[in-house]
Amino acid sequence: MVSIDVQGASVDFPIFDAKNRSLKKSVLGRAGGRITDAKVPVVEALRDIDLHLQQGDRVGLVGHNGAGKSTLLRLLAGIYEPTRGRARIRGRVAPVFDLAVGMDPEISGLENILIRGLFLGMSRKEMERRVDEIAEFTELGDYLRMPLRTYSTGMRVRLALGVVTSIDPEILILDEGIGAVDAAFLEKARDRLRDLVDRSGMLVFASHSDEFLVELCDTAIWMDTGEIKEQGPLREVVSHYKGRDLFETLSPETLKRIGRERAPVVDDEPARS
Ligand SMILES: Nc1ncnc2c1ncn2[C@@H]1O[C@H](COP(=O)(O)OP(=O)(O)OP(=O)(O)O)[C@@H](O)[C@H]1O
Secondary structure (H helix, E strand, O other): OOEEEEEEEEEEEEOOOOOOOOOOOOOOOOOOOEEOOOOOOEEEEEEEEEEEEEOOOEEEEEOOOOOOHHHHHHHHOOOOOOOEEEEEEEOOEEEEOOOOOOOOOOOEHHHHHHHHHHHOOOOHHHHHHHHHHHHHHHOOHHHHHOEHHHOOHHHHHHHHHHHHOOOOOOEEEEOHHHHHOOHHHHHHHHHHHHHHHHHOOEEEEEOOOHHHHHHHOOEEEEEEOOEEEEEEEHHHHHHHHHOOOHHHHOOHHHHHHOOOOOOOOOOOOOOOO
């Protein structure tokens, strides 16, 4: 059984080369974690996080720029150790922060499929079994035998997305980078992404995209200046964060796919006869 237990965890980044010349006018900062006023300033990226996640959880992470989403993902992936408190992770983590990480420009697309799969925790045998199917999905044809440096950005993303959606992670930690893929290909990748999420034991996904959040998650955490401001059902938490109903901007196709009706809009105006 996979699980993540975080108790009283904080992550600080001391900044040794910060400029101490103050701004002529003090500027109200809205983005980012709190910065302590010391000789060596410290960015408090996460403060006092308590979190328990278990098998089957599909959690969306929302919050303003610099709220601590990526730092929390790295803590949950075991990449960062908490400065204070503790984080216990049970299960094999596949961290997908940047689709391009683990790809080598000098080797072919086919070789990159294998290497990237190993990086995400698959065995060589498993990847050899899947390589044909991934190659077909990417529609890259003869390019798969060419070095990766000859690919356009979109072609690289196709390759990376093909590999990422073929793995069997116990804990899938996903950062929002996948939003950068072109819309047509994403349409094609959507079912694969859903399958990936369905067969992974747990998903934590940071995203600014309403469509992606409703497609992949059922609960949410709202991060604000390094703290958990709210945690609960997806629609409720994201609607509080956005200040409007999460379902308001979804396309009819998305609503149909997720099998939900848009809630009736509450009309404050007195009914006219
Ligand atoms: N390596 C680092 N060194 C110093 N400060 C950092 C580092 N990584 C993150 N921070 C700071 O920690 C805070 C949280 O950053 P984080 O990247 O987790 O935010 P985020 O919610 O993912 O933001 P975004 O939506 O803009 O990606 C910010 O104030 C950021 O400046």
